[in-house]
Amino acid sequence: xxxxxxxxxxxxxxxxxxxxxxxxxxxxxxxxxxxxxxxxxxxxxxxxxxxxxxxxxxxxxxxxxxxxxxxxxxxxxxxxxxxxxxxxxxxxxxxxxxxxxxxxxxxxxxxxxxxxxxxxxxxxxxxxxxxxxxxxxxxxxxxxxxxxxxxxxxxxxxxxxxxxxxxxxxxxxxxxxxxxxxxxxxxxxxxxxxxxxxxxxxxxxxxxxxxxxxxxxxxxxxxxxxxxxxxxxxxxxxxxxxxxxxxxxxxxxxxxxxxxxxxxxxxxxxxxxxxxxxxxxxxxxxxxxxxxxxxxxxxxxxxxxxxxxxxxxxxxxxxxxxxxxxxxxxxxxxxxxxxxxxxxxxxxxxxxxxxxxxxxxxxxxxxxxxxxxxxxxxxxxxxxxxxxxxxxxxxxxxxxxxxxxxxxxxxxxxxxxxxxxxxxxxxxxxxxxxxxxxxxxxxxxxxxxxxxxxxxxxxxxxxxxxxxxxxxxxxxxxxxxxxxxxxxxxxxxxxxxxxxxxxxxxxxxxxxxxxxxxxxxxxxxxxxxxxxxxxxxxxxxxxxxxxxxxxxx
Amino acid sequence: xxxxxxxxxxxxxxxxxxxxxxxxxxxxxxxxxxxxxxxxxxxxxxxxxxxxxxxxxxxxxxxxxxxxxxxxxxxxxxxxxxxxxxxxxxxxxxxxxxxxxxxxxxx
Numbered sequence: 001x002x003x004x005x006x007x008x009x010x011x012x013x014x015x016x017x018x019x020x021x022x023x024x025x026x027x028x029x030x031x032x033x034x035x036x037x038x039x040x041x042x043x044x045x046x047x048x049x050x051x052x053x054x055x056x057x058x059x060x061x062x063x064x065x066x067x068x069x070x071x072x073x074x075x076x077x078x079x080x081x082x083x084x085x086x087x088x089x090x091x092x093x094x095x096x097x098x099x100x101x102x103x104x105x106x107x108x109x110x111x112x113x114x115x116x117x118x119x120x121x122x123x124x125x126x127x128x129x130x131x132x133x134x135x136x137x138x139x140x141x142x143x144x145x146x147x148x149x150x151x152x153x154x155x156x157x158x159x160x161x162x163x164x165x166x167x168x169x170x171x172x173x174x175x176x177x178x179x180x181x182x183x184x185x186x187x188x189x190x191x192x193x194x195x196x197x198x199x200x201x202x203x204x205x206x207x208x209x210x211x212x213x214x215x216x217x218x219x220x221x222x223x224x225x226x227x228x229x230x231x232x233x234x235x236x237x238x239x240x241x242x243x244x245x246x247x248x249x250x251x252x253x254x255x256x257x258x259x260x261x262x263x264x265x266x267x268x269x270x271x272x273x274x275x276x277x278x279x280x281x282x283x284x285x286x287x288x289x290x291x292x293x294x295x296x297x298x299x300x301x302x303x304x305x306x307x308x309x310x311x312x313x314x315x316x317x318x319x320x321x322x323x324x325x326x327x328x329x330x331x332x333x334x335x336x337x338x339x340x341x342x343x344x345x346x347x348x349x350x351x352x353x354x355x356x357x358x359x360x361x362x363x364x365x366x367x368x369x370x371x372x373x374x375x376x377x378x379x380x381x382x383x384x385x386x387x388x389x390x391x392x393x394x395x396x397x398x399x400x401x402x403x404x405x406x407x408x409x410x411x412x413x414x415x416x417x418x419x420x421x422x423x424x425x426x427x428x429x430x431x432x433x434x435x436x437x438x439x440x441x442x443x444x445x446x447x448x449x450x451x452x453x454x455x456x457x458x459x460x461x462x463x464x465x466x467x468x469x470x471x472x473x474x475x476x477x478x479x480x481x482x483x484x485x486x487x488x489x490x491x492x493x494x495x496x497x498x499x500x501x502x503x504x505x506x507x508x509x510x511x512x513x514x515x516x517x518x519x520x521x522x523x524x525x526x527x528x529x530x531x532x533x534x535x536x537x538x539x540x541x542x543x544x545x546x547x548x549x550x551x552x553x
Numbered sequence: 554x555x556x557x558x559x560x561x562x563x564x565x566x567x568x569x570x571x572x573x574x575x576x577x578x579x580x581x582x583x584x585x586x587x588x589x590x591x592x593x594x595x596x597x598x599x600x601x602x603x604x605x606x607x608x609x610x611x612x613x614x615x616x617x618x619x620x621x622x623x624x625x626x627x628x629x630x631x632x633x634x635x636x637x638x639x640x641x642x643x644x645x646x647x648x649x650x651x652x653x654x655x656x657x658x659x660x
Contacts, residue, residue, distance in 0.1 A: 071621075131625055138632045145639055154650040158659050161643050165581060168636055169572065172588050175629065176565065179592065182622065183558075183599045529657055535573050 002054060006062045006075035008047055009085065009122040016040030017115035024108030034100060037111045041096050041118065044089045051077055051085075055473075061128060070192050074128035079473035083325070084125045084247075084254060086470070087332045090455075091246045092118050094448035095239035098340055101444040102238055102347070103150070110150055117143040117243070124251050129188045130181065133255065134174055137219070140248060141167040148236040148244075159231035162530055166228045169534070170218035177211035180204065190258060197262040203553040209264050210545040212255075214537070220252025222276050222310065223283040224540050226303050227533040230287065233299035238343030241295065242336040245302040250328050253309055257325070260313065261478050266548050273314030278405040280307030285412030289511060290522045293352045294342045294424070297416055298335070301377065304409055305331045311402060312392040319486075322475040323391030326467065330384040330459060334376035337452040341370040344441035344449070345424060357424040362439040365446060367425055372453040374417040376460070378501065379410055381494050384459035387467070390488055407500065414504025415511065422508075463488055557598025564591025578647065578654040582640045589633045596622040596629075 020036050054060055055077070064073040077085070096114070103110050120143060123136035145167070148160040182188060184204050185196045197205070217225035233244050284304025288297045309331070312324030344366050349357050361367070376383040379390075389410075396403045440446070459466045511518060564587060571584030600619030608620040644654055651659050 131628075135628060135632065138636065142632075142635055142639060145643065149643065149646065157643060157647050157650055161578065161640075161647060161656070161659075164636075164640050164643060165572070165585070168585050168640070169588075171636075172565070172585070172592060175589075175592050176562075176595070178625075179595050179599060179622075182596075188621075531573050531576065531656070534569075538569065538573075 002050065002060075003062060005047055005051060005054075006060060006077055006126050007064070009044060009126060010075075010119055012040050012043050012047075013115040013119040013122070017112050017119070020108065020115065021112045024112070028108075030107045033108055033111055037096060037115060038093075040115060041089070041093045044085070044092075044122070048082070048086055048089060051082060055079060055082060059477075070187060070189050073132060074189065074191075075126045076128035076191070077126060079470075079477045080254075080257065080325070081125045083329060083470045083474050084250070085122060087250075087329055088118065088121045088125065088247050091243060091332060091336055092121075094336070094451055095242050095340075098242075098343070098445060098448045099237075099239040101442050102343065106150070110147070113143045113146050114240075117147065117248075121247060121251065125254065128190055130178055130190060130193070131188050133258075134171065134178060137174065137251065137255075138171050140251065141171070141219075144232075144236075144240070144244060144248060147240045148232055150237050150240070151235045152237070153235070155231075156235040159228075159233075159235040163228045163232040165530060166218050166225075166534070170215045173211050173218070174215035177208050177215065180208045180211065184208070194262055198265055201553065202266070203550060205264055206266055206545055206548045206550045206553075209259075209266055209269070210541055210548065210550075212259055213544065214541050216252045216256045216259075217276075218252075218537075219255070220249050220306050220310075221280075221303050222306065223280045223303065224533070224536050226280070226283075227528065227530065229303060230296055230299045233302060234293060234295040238339060238346070241299070241343075242339040245299065245339060246332040246336040249302060249306060250332060253306065253313070253324075253328055256310075256313065257321070257478060260316070260321075268547055268549070270314060270316055272544055272547060274311060274399065274402050277307045277310035277314050278402050280304065280310060281409040282307070282405055282412070285409050285416065287525075288416040289412060289419075290518045290525070291416075292354055294345065294354050294357075294420060295339075295352055297354075297420060298338050298342055301338075301413065301416070302331075302335060304413065305335065305377070308389070308392060308406065308409065311406065312388070312395060315395045315399075317395050318475060318479045319391055320395030321478055322467075322471060323388050323395055325474050326391060326471045327385075327388030329471065330376070330388050330456075333452050333455045333459070334373050334383075334385060337369065337373040337449060337456065338377065340445065340449050340452065341366055341373060344445045347445065348439060348441060354420050354423040359425050361425075363441065364438065365440055366449070369446075369449045369453045371421070372456055374421070376456045378414045378417065378497075378504075380497050380501070381489060382457070382460045384456045384463075386493075386497070387460060387463045387488060390486065390493065394486060410497075410500045411504045411507060414501050415508040418505050418508050419512075557594055557601060561591045561593075561595030561598060564588070564594060567591070576655050576657050578644045578656055579641075581656065582637060582644065585640070586633075586637060589629070593626050593630065596626050 016036050020033050023032055059078040061074055061076045117140060120136045120139035127133050127136060145160050145164050149156050184200045187193055187196055221229040233241050236244060281304045284300050284307060288300035291297045309324045309327050312320045312327060346352055376385040379385040568584045568588030568591060572581055575581050575584060600622035602618045605616045605618045606614045608617040648654050
């Protein structure tokens with residue numbers, strides 16, 4: 001059984017989806033469909049347990065149909081795939097528990113596409129050749145287009161069509177890059193490409209990398225390729241928002257990590273990636289600061305956190321890549337937590353605008369969990385965000401400019417989340433402290449939120465357990481072995497973090513003073529059209545390829 | 554200069570131009586179709602060998618075209634069909650909800 005294990009990851013949700021759609025024809029009992037979906041989402045944990053024991057000795061690879069390696073389809077599980085499969089499984093089951101109560105109409109169709117989405121995600125992290133990556137990417141985004149339209153209002157269609165145009169364009173760029181790779185090397189296998197990519201001519205390398213960068217940029221929402229993200233993520237149903245921000249965006253980063261290990265030998269590559277990462281980190285925060293919609297604020301922070309991940313990976317040092325992978329995983333947990341909490345707030349108040357929530361102290365558990373999420377995303381010491389931020393800051397010793405951008409991002413993050421806390425919970429409270437009534441979210445909402453908050457706290461308190469077991473093997477599989485001797489808890493850094501919090505709250509008050517200017521900027525940004533953004537994207541790509549020096553060879 | 558690879562890339566760029574300049578959703582979807590057709594032509598031309606036979610082993614034919622790009626493109630055409638179908642379905646929904654298919658007027 002062990003040698004067929006990679007296929008089971010793919011087939012379990014796929015078969016469950018087919019069975020679910022058949023039962024949907026015969027009976028309308030949602031109970032049966034939910035049990036099928038739950039069992040197929042719980043089964044991967046058993047497979048992961050077996051894989052984890054096997055990974056100590058070797059990476060697992062499986063030739064589909066018995067065709068041998070450079071030409072056949074292979075599925076590979078190494079340490080990097082393992083950690084992402086684990087995150088997918090955890091987020092899948094938790095968002096499923098949340099969706100039991102949340103999804104009310106067309107349950108059968110929703111779970112059918114949900115399971116297909118999980119199958120596609122597992123496929124991305126399993127596939128060992130680059131064309132299969134394209135297939136599973138497309139399966140994932142097609143399922144997400146449909147799942148976004150299950151959202152509550154008609155704007156979900158707008159978000160979906162924006163994502164569709166840009167996502168399809170990303171797939172086409174990716175396919176063009178695959179075409180150039182095949183024309184130059186005659187290979188598609190990721191493992192064999194590592195040896196043959198450095199041998200091809202520099203001009204071809206630059207063209208391939210630029211096309212791949214376009215695909216990765218659109219899929220993982222690097223500025224200026226980000227225009228679809230806020231609309232799509234903020235109009236999707238809450239469990240799908242959590243999955244989109246938690247793991248689907250990370251699939252683009254995963255692709256970037258894989259093509260990094262090809263060893264492209266391009267001049268200025270490090271500076272370009274760091275610059276794009278810094279712009280993305282700061283731009284996402286600026287986006288978040290001008291919004292009033294709780295889901296739009298949370299979605300904008302996905303952009304900025306992806307920027308931080310790219311800064312970490314863009315240093316191309318082992319500690320930076322470790323920090324990047326670690327932040328990728330941590331972001332999946334705390335962003336899912338923030339989205340699920342926002343969902344609980346919207347479920348109780350029926351409103352997305354933070355100025356009209358007026359919750360007061362009536363949702364104490366949600367408030368506590370939300371604060372855990374905020375402290376994690378801001379990188380305050382005992383929570384998981386600070387682990388990865390510390391690692392990334394360590395890798396940036398030679399880049400003071402990027403480091404200052406990172407600090408600015410932290411300040412903006414604190415400011416925009418303090419805005420949510422201040423407006424939703426503290427300001428305008430009609431219920432006074434002495435006679436408040438507890439009106440908490442349903443239990444099925446609270447279970448996944450508590451589990452995610454526990455994970456955030458667990459990784460933060462015991463960083464070495466988590467890092468040594470999962471993250472460090474993943475970064476060894478990409479670059480050379482090194483010993484991590486970073487002491488995480490230092491009084492100076494704790495002081496710096498709380499200084500950032502204080503400055504953040506100060507900046508929030510400054511921004512609230514100039515709210516007319518903020519409204520003006522928001523109107524300007526909302527008027528940017530899809531066509532203009534695509535044109536801007538292509539101009540950026542041409543500029544990037546010129547910076548790489550495509551004409552010099 | 555005029556070979557399948559170049560024409561494929563030119564078709565891709567024409568499709569890209571269509572996506573940028575058009576505002577009608579149906580026309581944007583058609584432009585995406587042109588883009589993907591360009592890519593199909595590009596891939597098939599990579600595997601093309603002049604005066605070669607189809608890659609079926611029947612006798613001692615040794616010079617055959619590369620079958621891999623053709624296999625890849627069969628898969629890609631199916632995926633692209635899916636993509637287009639969903640895009641058109643969402644366009645129908647958008648017309649029902651918003652009363653327009655101009656991408657700039659959907660607000």
